[in-house]
Amino acid sequence: MTTWPEFTAAAPSIAAVFSRRMAATGNLCLLATVRSDGFPRISPIEPRVFEDALWIVGMPGTVKFRDLDRDPRFCLHTATVDSMVGDGDAKLWGIVHDVQDRALQARFADAVFEEIGLDLRGTEFRPFYAADVTGASSVAYLDGHLDVTIWRPGAPERVVRTQ
Template identity: 35%
Template sequence: MNWADFSSAEPDLARTVEERFGAFTHHTLATLRKDGSPRTTGLEVRFLNGELWLGMMPDSLKARDLERDPRFCLQANPGEGQTLGGGDVRISGRAHEVTDPETKARYIEEVEPPEPFHLFRTELTEVVRISVEDDKYLVVQVWKPGEPVRTIKRT
């Protein structure tokens, strides 16, 4: 399921997630190293033409990780200070490298990234938002493909 599918199924949560990612340029990507241990690195993301795109420098370790094992988790930059305006947002899924010259050319036209670069299209497996409501409730929203958003409220 791509970003357009998620946005169509859950427009309010999708809008909130995009706003959180749009608030800052750099975010945190978690990938899996060759030995299975986690690697976290910074990167920029783009929501464009119904897709969530991950662009990376050529032969970066995170790109190599995704080429070997496409599973990832992406966390929006929490920003400065103690509060998370808009909540804590994470997206999990699989990243598939784009090698089609036409698709890459359209991306280059819109984004103008430094070249050469790796470009990955994402397939979503989970979207999570954790926020505080009324200064006393912890609210966890979880979405998975084919399921409605599940909301859990804790005091």
């Protein structure tokens, strides 16, 4: 599994855009999953970076989590409100792993409470997904050009510039 520090070291430009956009929207992202009929589903989610991992956690029993139970592949896209992407946007894709560690979940709930005041302490999270990032990209509009930065594990970021 790619830890968050490994991802940010290997793809610093994409990680910076992803983190900046998450901070600007209160962690709001769009999660793409695969429905049981094979079509894509897009759902809002507020992922969190905690203890060197990206966590995809939310209300249990939702269809997005049933999708991930069946097919762990995902794409996570930062919320974009500017059609000119002046502040950029980013996408991460990979697979999730359900981590059933009560002590870790308790620390996570404590951190969420300290960060935003949402009291999830004492909650048993099922599922509690850690995201293994297997690829990422970002876009940024710079100096009249759209730069698309792409990353895959084992390779450096590469930039494709469009006119």
